[in-house]
Amino acid sequence: MTGITNLNQFRKQKARAEKRAQGDANAAKFGRTKSERDLETARKEKDRRDLDGHKRET
Template sequence: MSKPINLRAARKARARDAKRAQGDENAAKFGQTKAEKARNKSEQAAQVARLDSHKRDDR
């Protein structure tokens, strides 16, 4: 027979793990320095400009 588990403790541990995962996701998403944000913004603008320059002009 296996050892009984405390369901309350298991539920709290699962909630704690979920909060930690959400925090790690937020840190990756919003935890950027000002220089990284500026670089990402300029790279994105360059990609948009590149896509726009390849559009066909069908009038």
């Protein structure tokens, strides 16, 4: 015979595994690497500096 199985624990374990799988799928679909985020931040900062450099004094 097998041991006693707690169905509540089994249900919760299955739900956690499904959430983890969904999270991994979302990370692959929508996630960006740290280098991509840093590159975007640097580009935005450079664009802001370039735009501010073209402003006229009033």
